[in-house]
Amino acid sequence: xxxxxxxxxxxxxxxxxxxxxxxxxxxxxxxxxxxxxxxxxxxxxxxxxxxxxxxxxxxxxxxxxxxxxxxxxxxxxxxxxxxxxxxxxxxxxxxxxxxxxxxxxxxxxxxxxxx
Amino acid sequence: xxxxxxxxxxxxxxxxxxxxxxxxxxxxxxxxxxxxxxxxxxxxxxxxxxxxxxxxxxxxxxxxxxxxxxxxxxxxxxxxxxxxxxxxxxxxxxxxxxxxxxxxxxxxxxxxxxxxx
Numbered sequence: 001x002x003x004x005x006x007x008x009x010x011x012x013x014x015x016x017x018x019x020x021x022x023x024x025x026x027x028x029x030x031x032x033x034x035x036x037x038x039x040x041x042x043x044x045x046x047x048x049x050x051x052x053x054x055x056x057x058x059x060x061x062x063x064x065x066x067x068x069x070x071x072x073x074x075x076x077x078x079x080x081x082x083x084x085x086x087x088x089x090x091x092x093x094x095x096x097x098x099x100x101x102x103x104x105x106x107x108x109x110x111x112x113x114x115x
Numbered sequence: 116x117x118x119x120x121x122x123x124x125x126x127x128x129x130x131x132x133x134x135x136x137x138x139x140x141x142x143x144x145x146x147x148x149x150x151x152x153x154x155x156x157x158x159x160x161x162x163x164x165x166x167x168x169x170x171x172x173x174x175x176x177x178x179x180x181x182x183x184x185x186x187x188x189x190x191x192x193x194x195x196x197x198x199x200x201x202x203x204x205x206x207x208x209x210x211x212x213x214x215x216x217x218x219x220x221x222x223x224x225x226x227x228x229x230x231x232x
Contacts, residue, residue: 033220035222040124040224041224042119042121042206042222042223042224042225043206043208043222043225044222045219045220045221048219058219059221088158090160092160103150103162103165104160104162104220105162106152106159106160106161107159108157108158108159109158109159
């Protein structure tokens, strides 16, 4: 089975800090995604990547950036964390790009609290 | 733009009851894909089912069944004889044509299902 691993389950940061959330998948998937999950809002797409060094903005990219230097790793960066970025962050990966009927595999999530 | 609506925020049932989770979607594409995911308390989303827009056959898998109706843009999920282990957050999701979106998945707001013993 595919394994998607997020580096931290819980993270507490202060306003203004630069925050890195790391995600690694072990099945050579081309696509990787970052979502945030908030009560009542479901999952909202922040950024996704369809290949190494390639990225696309999702629905809510403001305040975030991403990095994909290697195929297995997709990092989400909060340049200057703010309290409204307190949320659960979910990473996901998928086997083929441009094949929307392929299912996503998700990590367990990182609960980020910005104080 | 695509949109997925799960109007039921929370549902509470007693074990062995049947329960239906509603999902209504909006899309301008004629080719699209619908999904259901389960998120148990552990947090990791688990894939349940995928359905193509051109396949309206209903599907049954054990206690789970799905009713896809293009005429009403709905893709509802029924659990028969619910069990405590079914307690989770359930998400409906929509993916449009790959030529326009790289298969971006849009999720609904989620429905919290609690099954009491």
